[in-house]
Amino acid sequence: MTHRIDTLLDELFAPYQGLAPAQELRAEIRLDLIERFQDLLATGVEESAALDTVRKSVGNLQEILSDLQEEHMADASRPAPAPAPPGLTQFNASVLRNADLRGVMVEQGNFKASQLRGADFTDAVLRGASFKASDLTDAIFDGADLTGADLASANAKNGSFKGTNLTYARLSHAALRNADLSSAVLVGTQIKFADLRGALFDGNTLTGVAFDGANLTGASFRGTSLTHVSFRHVSRRSVGSMAFGGTTMDRLTYTLLTANGGRPSGDITIL
Template identity: 35%
Template sequence: MNEKLTTYLNELFAPYDGIKSVGELKADLLSDLQERFRELKAEGKDDETAFAMTIDSIGDIEETVKEIANLSQSLERQVRINLRAMNLNESDFAGVALHKGKFKASALRGANFVGADLTGCSFATSDVREGNFDGANLTDCSFYATDLANASFHQSVLVRTDVNVSSLKGAKFIDTRLTDAELAKSDLRTATFENCTFHGVDFKYCDLRGIRFDEQIFSGVRFDRSTLKDVSFRGATLKNVSFRLPISVTNKSYNDFKTVCFDGAMMDKLTYAALKGLWVVDLSNVAVI
């Protein structure tokens, strides 16, 4: 008779197989029903009557199963996305939509995020060297103490993306749109930027030595207190861009800034005036627009 109860429950719960919380409900229910059945038998009921009465005591289980499935599926989903401290090297996440995923302290070296929608994901303290974010949506993503060396951001979208104390050494930004992103205290040496647009981007305390921002468009961008030695803005368009130099007791930051090249750049009056005020850069080949 226990088998008959089990079979009955199996059929009842079949559509929800694999949902952990529903499996737990089934186990709880089976244990209750077995006890009721034993008691009814002990009272002298025959098998058929006892079985019928036991089944009748369940009530509207479909409704409850649906409620429980909904209640806990969202919880289970969260747990699944909590890919904490996992080894996901070379993993393939191409094209996935994964909102607010937490890849905390994960090994994601060489992981493939091509075309993925990663809105709101966090990659804090993860190793994503050589990670491929080509065409990925990185809106509201956060990279804190993340190693992104040699990662690729070809045609990625970075809106309000937060990169803090991270390494972007040798990272490639091609046709990338950066809007209101913040790149702070990060190492971008040998990173490549080609054909990118920068709107409201905040580079602060970054190491930008040797970067070529040639021919690219900057509006409302701040390079405050970043190291800009040998940075090139040849042919770039700069509107409302600010360059506050790092505080230095020596002339180092001024000497570094002298090496920044603006040949052929176009800039608005505001940016031009601010740069002129620094005295050190050569603005002879700049067009004011």
């Protein structure tokens, strides 16, 4: 009979798997639910009705677990686990237009929703930093380390990312029109649904990068090597207008690139 309760708990606690305090709470609540279930059955309530009452007696677990979860998420290891160093890390909603931030070390820094137009982050160490929804138009990240950084929905039009480490960085929905990502390190990088019109990926080695749904019209991949790169839902027109030359890619990448019927032009070697 207790398996009915355990199944219910599996369902209720599914979003909190791996959260140790949630397991303690679960153990405590479990005994309550079993007792409630038994009490109801003892008064002649039919089993499915009793289970329904038990389910309703739990209430909104989010109320108690959301704080615990936030603490836990902050500690959870990421692709680039790095504790926030002592010192300043909170720059959200700042106005730092054209700021000279060359070589700064702000791991896990919070630059969300900041105005960083034209800011210069050359050679800065920004592992795990968040630039979510920031204005990075004309910003310079040449040689910077943005491993695991979050640039989702950022506006980085004309941004310069030459030789930038973007391993496991998230750039989905970012505006990267005419951005220069030549020689950037792109491993496991998410650039889905981004505006990449005229962006440069020349001379890069791209591994496990997702360009799904991105607008790549006029983007350049000259001298680029692509492995396991995903181009799902990239329009036929985008594919036809991309600039290839001296490009190498694996069969899988080529298949994904041409799946929509797009015909890439230029010199591509399939490995």
